[in-house]
Amino acid sequence: MTGLARALVGAAVGAVLTLVLHPISRPYLTAAWLHNPMPSQEELARTPAAGGLEEDDPTFDEDGKTLRIAADNLAILKPKELTANYELAAKMGELHPENAYWRQMAAVFAWHLGKHEETLDLLRKAQESLTWQDYQTHWLQQIQGHLRSAYGSIQSWQFADVYWLRSLAPAEAIGSTERAVIDISSLDTDDGLRFRMIVMRNAALMRDNARSLAVGQIGADVVEQCCQPARPEGPETQRRLLIYRGRFFDHLRHFNRLEAVTIANELFEKNDSWQALINDPNAAKIVQSLSLSSVLAASLPGALMAAAAFGLFLWSLGFLVERSRPVQRLMRFPAILFFALAFAIAAYGITQLPIVGIAIGAGATIAGLTPRHNRSRPPSRLGPFFSFLTGVLALIFLALLAAYFVLGATPSDQVLQSMQLVEEQHISLQILLGTALVILSVLCLAAPMWAFAQRIRTVAVLSSGLKGFGAIVAIVGVVLGVIACPIAIYSDRHMQDTLYRLVVNEPENYYLMRVR
Amino acid sequence: MSLVCLQFRKLAREGQDRSFTEKEADLMEAHRAKCPRCADYETSMVGSLISLRGSELPIEAAEGYTMRVAKKAWVVCQRDTARYWSPALCGAAVAGLLLIALVQLANRGREVNYFRPTTQDARRYPSLDRDPMLLLDHRLAP
Numbered sequence: 326m327t328g329l330a331r332a333l334v335g336a337a338v339g340a341v342l343t344l345v346l347h348p349i350s351r352p353y354l355t356a357a358w359l360h361n362p363m364p365s366q367e368e369l370a371r372t373p374a375a376g377g378l379e380e381d382d383p384t385f386d387e388d389g390k391t392l393r394i395a396a397d398n399l400a401i402l403k404p405k406e407l408t409a410n411y412e413l414a415a416k417m418g419e420l421h422p423e424n425a426y427w428r429q430m431a432a433v434f435a436w437h438l439g440k441h442e443e444t445l446d447l448l449r450k451a452q453e454s455l456t457w458q459d460y461q462t463h464w465l466q467q468i469q470g471h472l473r474s475a476y477g478s479i480q481s482w483q484f485a486d487v488y489w490l491r492s493l494a495p496a497e498a499i500g501s502t503e504r505a506v507i508d509i510s511s512l513d514t515d516d517g518l519r520f521r522m523i524v525m526r527n528a529a530l531m532r533d534n535a536r537s538l539a540v541g542q543i544g545a546d547v548v549e550q551c552c553q554p555a556r557p558e559g560p561e562t563q564r565r566l567l568i569y570r571g572r573f574f575d576h577l578r579h580f581n582r583l584e585a586v587t588i589a590n591e592l593f594e595k596n597d598s599w600q601a602l603i604n605d606p607n608a609a610k611i612v613q614s615l616s617l618s619s620v621l622a623a624s625l626p627g628a629l630m631a632a633a634a635f636g637l638f639l640w641s642l643g644f645l646v647e648r649s650r651p652v653q654r655l656m657r658f659p660a661i662l663f664f665a666l667a668f669a670i671a672a673y674g675i676t677q678l679p680i681v682g683i684a685i686g687a688g689a690t691i692a693g694l695t696p697r698h699n700r701s702r703p704p705s706r707l708g709p710f711f712s713f714l715t716g717v718l719a720l721i722f723l724a725l726l727a728a729y730f731v732l733g734a735t736p737s738d739q740v741l742q743s744m745q746l747v748e749e750q751h752i753s754l755q756i757l758l759g760t761a762l763v764i765l766s767v768l769c770l771a772a773p774m775w776a777f778a779q780r781i782r783t784v785a786v787l788s789s790g791l792k793g794f795g796a797i798v799a800i801v802g803v804v805l806g807v808i809a810c811p812i813a814i815y816s817d818r819h820m821q822d823t824l825y826r827l828v829v830n831e832p833e834n835y836y837l838m839r840v841r
Numbered sequence: 842m843s844l845v846c847l848q849f850r851k852l853a854r855e856g857q858d859r860s861f862t863e864k865e866a867d868l869m870e871a872h873r874a875k876c877p878r879c880a881d882y883e884t885s886m887v888g889s890l891i892s893l894r895g896s897e898l899p900i901e902a903a904e905g906y907t908m909r910v911a912k913k914a915w916v917v918c919q920r921d922t923a924r925y926w927s928p929a930l931c932g933a934a935v936a937g938l939l940l941i942a943l944v945q946l947a948n949r950g951r952e953v954n955y956f957r958p959t960t961q962d963a964r965r966y967p968s969l970d971r972d973p974m975l976l977l978d979h980r981l982a983p
């Protein structure tokens with residue numbers, strides 16, 4: 326080995342050791358193969374909401390959670406359960422009148438119990454509140470704390486995971502009740518206009534204090550609907566919306582509600598500000614892309630290292646096949662048939678794809694074919710085309726195996742489960758591993774072709790191919806893994822900031838992005 | 842004497858201490874058949890070594906001589922190994938230091954304290970004095 330080669334080997338070993346031993350980089354390298362036991366989605370949903378907030382009464386969080394679960398299951402709640410939740414929300418509304426959420430939720434249950442008068446009364450009281458808080462953010466932060474403890478370090482995917490756990494059910498239930506009130510409130514009567522104004526102020530509270538863009542959008546939509554007739558006159562265009570607003574002002578003036586005109590105008594202006602400065606039509610795509618990037622950052626360096634370790638195994642296997650006579654004897658007929666069958670069954674068992682089992686079985690069987698008459702002096706190299714073929718197959722194999730490890734890692738498991746993409750993840754894992762194994766079987770198929778063309782023993786070609794293939798996978802995997810690790814740490818830290826803001830106060834994040 | 846002859850003789854000397862690789866063995870075999878002078882050189886060298894090993898020394902070795910020789914051989918061997926792998930050690934040290942610096946730099950500059958849950962409501966709305974807004978009802982405009 327030349328001096329330069331020794332220096333490069335040392336650099337690779339030193340780099341991998343440094344990254345494995347450094348406490349910051351270690352989780353990024355071990356993510357692909359160390360699967361920490363993580364809490365399931367059901368366990369996360371059962372996370373107690375109380376605790377951790379010194380200045381807050383913990384019962385706020387616990388009652389907020391109870392109402393959220395009730396809103397999630399609103400359609401199947403029995404009258405007795407509706408009554409219990411109504412009483413809880415009404416009691417909290419009396420104790421903490423500054424938060425409109427309690428009374429709005431009480432109004433939701435009252436509406437479902439058929440107490441329409443009480444619904445309107447609760448909404449009337451709720452409109453005077455100062456704020457709107459559903460206590461989900463605290464709960465999500467506690468779940469992120471659980472994930473961090475279970476995983477052993479803080480990474481951006483944990484914020485991406487909890488972002489998708491936020492329930493829109495309470496806001497949707499409130500929005501739906503408010504729409505129902507709008508439907509029964511005529512634009513031509515004084516009472517109807519009064520109810521619409523009450524609903525508008527309630528919805529504006531939700532819009533202005535929402536911690537999630539989707540919740541704020543529900544509020545903004547309800548504000549807009551307050552001026553619309555029960556039956557729309559045609560497709561919803563910007564011009565028609567402006568006409569509705571103008572007519573709404575006319576109706577208010579007709580009943581001499583001049584103060585309401587000023588308030589409504591201000592709320593509509595804020596709605597326009599919300600749409601212009603906060604609501605981002607690409608928000609869902611941004612979060613989705615950030616979530617997937619956070620998974621990639623957390624597990625790509627480890628996945629490349631894991632693929633490199635597999636390449637090292639293949640490299641060693643190549644040396645073993647080249648030097649060990651007993652192994653060479655096992656690679657002849659009829660022993661190879663037994664191994665081919667075993668490999669085929671194992672490949673099918675892992676991937677559940679029959680085509681992969683057949684390809685592996687066929688590849689291993691054909692690798693047992695060898696020319697009857699061999700050259701007495703086989704060439705030391707098998708030519709540039711063989712090297713090219715081995716190199717291309719190795720790079721494809723590395724990419725597939727790294728993608729497989731990324732998808733199978735804990736961050737990917739957690740985030741894709743929250744994004745409800747488990748089915749896609751399962752199928753992708755099978756396809757990626759299956760394709761990687763097929764690539765390996767192509768190498769086994771190429772060996773006898775070269776052996777017959779050049780009159781060399783197939784075992785010699787196969788060992789040479791395995792050595793080259795394994796060396797490329799190992800070297801490229803280690804080099805890319807070492808380069809990717811600091812990049813992953815850097816991007817993960819930046820994504821942590823953004824995803825934290827999205828979890829804690831999503832509208833604020835988009836607003837700050839616009840005004841900066 | 843050609844370069845191949847020189848290489849053959851060097852390998853013949855080294856062959857007393859280590860085994861040949863497949864390529865080296867092929868070269869030795871081919872050159873032995875081609876060059877009788879080198880073949881004679883190898884035979885005489887091997888013969889002399891065998892006769893040296895077989896000869897008896899009339900003197901008695903001092904006490905602990907064998908141990909001292911073995912220790913010295915071990916030290917020389919370790920020194921050679923360290924010298925051989927010194928570029929690797931340098932490479933490992935450079936790569937390690939570089940990566941520690943990079944990891945520290947990459948981890949720098951966290952903006953938010955994630956461990957402190959937020960308890961205050963952030964009032965977010967755009968200030969009506971500064972932000973653009975549409976005045977829909979022109980009759981209300983100042």
